[in-house]
Amino acid sequence: MRRFWSPKRTQPAEQPIELRLPSTLGYEKVAMDTVATVAARMGFRPDQIAGLRTAVSEAVTNAIEHGNSGIRNAEVHVVITVAGNALTVRVRDQHYRRFNRGYGYDRPDLERALQGEDVGMGMWLIRQFVDEVEWTGVPGQGNEVRMVLRCQ
Amino acid sequence: MRRFWSPKRTQPAEQPIELRLPSTLGYEKVAMDTVATVAARMGFRPDQIAGLRTAVSEAVTNAIEHGNSGIRNAEVHVVITVAGNALTVRVRDQHYRRFNRGYGYDRPDLERALQGEDVGMGMWLIRQFVDEVEWTGVPGQGNEVRMVLRCQ
Amino acid sequence: MAFLDDTLEVTSRQHGKVTVIDIKGDVTTFADAKISEAYTTATEAGAQQLVLNFHHSNYINSAGIAILIRIVTSCGRNGQKLAMSGLNEHFQKIFRMVGLSQYADIYETEEQAVAALSS
Amino acid sequence: MAFLDDTLEVTSRQHGKVTVIDIKGDVTTFADAKISEAYTTATEAGAQQLVLNFHHSNYINSAGIAILIRIVTSCGRNGQKLAMSGLNEHFQKIFRMVGLSQYADIYETEEQAVAALSS
Ligand SMILES: Nc1ncnc2c1ncn2[C@@H]1O[C@H](COP(=O)(O)OP(=O)(O)O)[C@@H](O)[C@H]1O
Ligand SMILES: Nc1ncnc2c1ncn2[C@@H]1O[C@H](COP(=O)(O)OP(=O)(O)O)[C@@H](O)[C@H]1O
Numbered sequence: 001m002r003r004f005w006s007p008k009r010t011q012p013a014e015q016p017i018e019l020r021l022p023s024t025l026g027y028e029k030v031a032m033d034t035v036a037t038v039a040a041r042m043g044f045r046p047d048q049i050a051g052l053r054t055a056v057s058e059a060v061t062n063a064i065e066h067g068n069s070g071i072r073n074a075e076v077h078v079v080i081t082v083a084g085n086a087l088t089v090r091v092r093d094q095h096y097r098r099f100n101r102g103y104g105y106d107r108p109d110l111e112r113a114l115q116g117e118d119v120g121m122g123m124w125l126i127r128q129f130v131d132e133v134e135w136t137g138v139p140g141q142g143n144e145v146r147m148v149l150r151c152q
Numbered sequence: 153m154r155r156f157w158s159p160k161r162t163q164p165a166e167q168p169i170e171l172r173l174p175s176t177l178g179y180e181k182v183a184m185d186t187v188a189t190v191a192a193r194m195g196f197r198p199d200q201i202a203g204l205r206t207a208v209s210e211a212v213t214n215a216i217e218h219g220n221s222g223i224r225n226a227e228v229h230v231v232i233t234v235a236g237n238a239l240t241v242r243v244r245d246q247h248y249r250r251f252n253r254g255y256g257y258d259r260p261d262l263e264r265a266l267q268g269e270d271v272g273m274g275m276w277l278i279r280q281f282v283d284e285v286e287w288t289g290v291p292g293q294g295n296e297v298r299m300v301l302r303c304q
Numbered sequence: 305m306a307f308l309d310d311t312l313e314v315t316s317r318q319h320g321k322v323t324v325i326d327i328k329g330d331v332t333t334f335a336d337a338k339i340s341e342a343y344t345t346a347t348e349a350g351a352q353q354l355v356l357n358f359h360h361s362n363y364i365n366s367a368g369i370a371i372l373i374r375i376v377t378s379c380g381r382n383g384q385k386l387a388m389s390g391l392n393e394h395f396q397k398i399f400r401m402v403g404l405s406q407y408a409d410i411y412e413t414e415e416q417a418v419a420a421l422s423s
Numbered sequence: 424m425a426f427l428d429d430t431l432e433v434t435s436r437q438h439g440k441v442t443v444i445d446i447k448g449d450v451t452t453f454a455d456a457k458i459s460e461a462y463t464t465a466t467e468a469g470a471q472q473l474v475l476n477f478h479h480s481n482y483i484n485s486a487g488i489a490i491l492i493r494i495v496t497s498c499g500r501n502g503q504k505l506a507m508s509g510l511n512e513h514f515q516k517i518f519r520m521v522g523l524s525q526y527a528d529i530y531e532t533e534e535q536a537v538a539a540l541s542s
Contacts, residue, residue: 002464004433004457015174015225017182022167025333029363030169033189038182041430050394057365073167110403113370114377121366121402128401154345156314156338177452181482193311202513209484262522265489266496273485273521280520 016081021060023074023093028060031078035089038080042087044151051129052087052149058122059091059145067093067143085151094142099123099135168233173212175226175245180212183230187241190232194239196303203281204239204301210274211243211297219245219295237303246294251275251287314338316346319418323351328359331368343375347382353421354379357414358390369402376407389417433457435465438537442470447478450487462494466501472540473498476533477509488521495526508536 019034021027032053039049060076068074071094079090104123113119126133132148171186173179184205191201212228220226223246231242256275265271278285284300312329323346327339346354356375358364379386386408391399399405411417431448442465446458465473475494477483498505505527510518518524530536 001434001436002461004435004461004464015176015227017174017179018170018172019186020170022169024167027169028365029193029330030186030190032363033193034171034182034186037185037189041181041185047394050392053363054365054394054398057363061365061367075167108402110373110406113373114380114407116374116377118370121369125366125398153315153317154342156316156342156345180484181449184482199513202511205482206484206513206517209482213484213486260521262492262525265492266499266526268493268496270489273488277485277517 014081014083016079019078019080021076021078023064023068023071023076025061025064027076028057028064031060031076031091032057035078035080035087038082039087039149042082042085042151044087044149048129048149048151052089052147055126055129055133055147055149056089056091058126059089059147062122062145063091063093063143066097067095069095071095087149087151089147089149091145091147092142096137096139096142098137099143103127103135166233166235168231171230171232173228173230175216175220175223175228177213177216179228180209180216183212183228183243184209187230187232187239190234191239191301194234194237194303196239196301200281200301200303204241204299207278207281207285207299207301208241208243210278211241211299214274214297215243215245215295218249219247221247223247239301239303241299241301243297243299244294248289248291248294250289251295255279255287312338314342316342319355320422322353322355322418322421323349324355324357324414324418326357326359327361329361331358331361331364331371333367333371335368336371339371339375343378347378347384351384353385354387355414355417355421356386356388356408357417358388358395361390361395362392364395364398369398369404372404376404380407385421387411387417387421389414431457433461435461438474439541441472441474441537441540442468443474443476443533443537445476445478446480448480450477450480450483450490452486452490454487455490458490458494462497466497466503470503472504473506474533474536474540475505475507475527476536477507477514480509480514481511483514483517488517488523491523495523499526504540506530506536506540508533 021030035056036049036053039052063076074094077092081088104127108119108121108124130147130149134146137143173182187208188201188205191204215228226246229244233240256279260271260273260276282299282301286298289295312335314327316325325342388408389411396410431454433446435442435444444461507527508530515529
């Protein structure tokens with residue numbers, strides 16, 4: 001068997017892929033699908049991609065339900081950057097409201113949830129499936145979740 | 153067997169999904185994947201989706217190679233609108249150069265191609281796979297390809 | 305917008321004494337009414353063993369998990385046995401991570417779940 | 424950027440008198456060097472029957488088709504027989520629409536293509 005090679009192409013500048021979505025539940029699926037196809041083309045494993053789908057879905061759902069809540073014609077802005085083996089996804093909303101539940105460090109308290117209490121688990125789920133995550137907010141502007149997943 | 157229903161949700165306004173891509177060959181795959189996943193969720197048939205992938209790929213490739221050629225840090229703007237059963241995809245570039253090959257009405261001349269002549273076939277392929285297509289250009293601004301595919 | 309519409313199908317059927325609730329599609333906040341109604345109807349009919357059978361559910365988010373937690377709570381109150389089947393690996397993992405698998409046994413297939421509840 | 428990199432693998436092997444060129448991945452403008460080199464190498468080695476065998480090629484664009492047209496032209500000049508296999512339905516349809524199938528028979532499987540060229 002003989003193998004053939006093409007000359008290596010120069011790497012383009014790391015311009016991001018940007019996605020803007022209506023701030024309506026359901027559209028988080030478009031973000032999830034787009035990030036998943038980029039990750040698949042980058043060579044991530046299926047289980048990593050499944051986790052990334054969950055992380056992106058939770059981040060965009062939070063942007064819609066919390067960050068943009070009550071803003072008419074709001075949008076969610078998703079910025080996808082591919083650099084080497086790292087995939088960075090930033091999810092931005094337009095409002096600013098302080099994050100108030102500890103950024104998902106604690107495992108959701110299932111006992112309390114079973115008592116009917118509303119325990120959030122989105123941030124915690126995000127934390128389980130990415131290598132790096134950071135929540136930042138700019139007063140008067142919006143919140144941003146920055147998630148990084150590395151290949152291999 | 154018993155079937156259960158949820159109350160119908162109100163339809164959101166028809167705000168589009170917007171995608172901005174670096175004007176670099178290869179990124180047309182991101183546009184193709186994103187449109188394909190939206191189409192799949194809308195319920196398009198697999199053969200329609202395969203055709204749409206080709207149409208979007210050719211339109212974005214043309215935007216990169218012709219519309220944006222020679223522009224540094226150019227971007228390709230893809231606007232996806234879902235309205236009822238119709239999926240509309242607009243592909244915009246930043247340059248304006250008159251389209252010069254008849255907008256793909258004619259089947260590519262394979263005989264001439266086999267003589268080594270460079271016969272374009274992108275526009276013709278697009279025409280084969282969408283229900284409606286229109287090319288427009290605004291001098292000094294950019295070109296736009298508007299493609300519509302209908303479900304069923 | 306077709307892909308925002310309710311893409312969930314919930315149906316239920318009997319398998320001997322076991323009630324199987326089939327859940328096909330996205331399990332998100334919009335699934336609440338259908339899943340809750342299916343559960344309530346089964347309970348009113350006297351169901352003691354229930355299987356939530358997920359098919360092709362490629363998308364379950366935290367709001368969907370919250371719905372399932374409420375079903376677990378109700379099953380506890382009503383003294384019903386609950387099992388789940390048909391989840392893909394990713395969601396089996398999430399259900400284990402969250403601790404849901406302590407309250408409802410998770411099986412690969414519907415047959416295994418029905419057999420376990422019937423014995 | 425991994426997904427922009429050359430995701431095409433071109434290899435070649437002999438099947439009796441038939442040279443099978445395996446093409447795995449995206450067939451776009453970036454495929455030109457690899458595919459052309461594989462063809463040239465086979466031709467220099469005296470290949471008279473060639474199969475272009477596509478595996479998992481979920482993406483062939485018009486630039487890729489242009490490469491294949493050049494291979495068809497060269498095969499004509501060099502008096503070689505050419506067949507193609509392993510294309511999915513969509514690309515079989517495109518190759519028929521474009522008229523490429525008049526110059527290279529299209530088979531579902533590699534085995535069928537090899538058998539046809541060997542006979
Ligand atoms: N994008 C955001 N903008 C404002 N607040 C947010 C945002 N994301 C999360 N939060 C806050 O953090 C809390 C915890 O989020 P999460 O763990 O996802 O659970 P849940 O969304 O179910 O409450 C939310 O209830 C909300 O108060
Ligand atoms: N977005 C665009 N901007 C400017 N010119 C374009 C654009 N798209 C197509 N064209 C013109 O139309 C011609 C035919 O396009 P096409 O049928 O796709 O074949 P090809 O791109 O292989 O030449 C191109 O060569 C180019 O001159």
